Amino acid sequence: MNPIISATELASELSSTRSPVLLDIRYQLGGPHGRPDYEAGHIPGAVFVDLDAELAGLPGAGGRHPLPDPEAFGAVMRRAGVSPDTAVVAYDADKGWGAARAWWLLRWTGHTDVRVLDGGLAAWTGPLETKVPEPDEGTFRPAPGELPLLDADAAAELARTGLLLDARAGERYRGEVEPIDAVAGHIPGAVSAPTTENVDKNGRFFPPEWLASRFFELGATEDTKVVGVYCGSGVSAAQQALALELAGFTPALYAGSWSEWSRDPNRPVATGSQPG
Numbered sequence: 001m002n003p004i005i006s007a008t009e010l011a012s013e014l015s016s017t018r019s020p021v022l023l024d025i026r027y028q029l030g031g032p033h034g035r036p037d038y039e040a041g042h043i044p045g046a047v048f049v050d051l052d053a054e055l056a057g058l059p060g061a062g063g064r065h066p067l068p069d070p071e072a073f074g075a076v077m078r079r080a081g082v083s084p085d086t087a088v089v090a091y092d093a094d095k096g097w098g099a100a101r102a103w104w105l106l107r108w109t110g111h112t113d114v115r116v117l118d119g120g121l122a123a124w125t126g127p128l129e130t131k132v133p134e135p136d137e138g139t140f141r142p143a144p145g146e147l148p149l150l151d152a153d154a155a156a157e158l159a160r161t162g163l164l165l166d167a168r169a170g171e172r173y174r175g176e177v178e179p180i181d182a183v184a185g186h187i188p189g190a191v192s193a194p195t196t197e198n199v200d201k202n203g204r205f206f207p208p209e210w211l212a213s214r215f216f217e218l219g220a221t222e223d224t225k226v227v228g229v230y231c232g233s234g235v236s237a238a239q240q241a242l243a244l245e246l247a248g249f250t251p252a253l254y255a256g257s258w259s260e261w262s263r264d265p266n267r268p269v270a271t272g273s274q275p276g
Helices: 007-014 035-040 070-079 097-108 152-161 170-174 208-217 236-246 257-261
Strands: 021-024 088-091 114-117 164-166 226-230 250-254
Touching: 088 097, 097 114, 097 236, 152 164, 152 226, 152 250, 152 257, 208 236, 226 236, 226 257, 236 250
Parallel strands: 021 088, 088 114, 164 226, 226 250
Antiparallel strands: none
């Protein structure tokens, strides 16, 4: 299934007899909470989901946005009206990070019919509403393991023997700045691949063939089946995972990402523009 949906396609589906469940995942790293923006206007029928509180566990040794407890995540999805046979569309208003996090979690836990609104809320030209919906309880039960998940050791191994992409901005990869985590740099062997290069100036994903060419230039080959990806805390990396799937690769997410890796003083750190 195509992991993205255009605003035109979404409008058509919302007017059909099997309208998808809509998830509003407005989120900004270090920015204001997305709930007020949601309450000021959202796509009709959309349910707000709090990324920090509902799509992540408590910060700690596992990083700033560790994966949520699967049962707790399932309860959030059921409250939003998600069932195994319902289509789900997630959107946000900033780079596709939050929506892709919801997409990845649903895919990882076994839901197959989930897409991200290409271009986010800015691409939507239909009406907005302020009414908060009260959907019927869904029946979705998470079954984790449907997408590959990396821990720190597996990420390090993939960086040595395969392809591990660092989705953060280039200056953070190179170790020139580190505004959030304790140590600057990158996982030795990882290749710099900022998420901003997956989308155009309007936040829409580039075509699959263009994305495939990008990943080939970064080190993938025709024989590459799985490509690893990490970021600061596992959020923006989900957008890279979506781009990888669009391009025909299987993404493997290192959920703890740099915020977990850099907490361990025994983990090596590379700096500079080369993988190291």
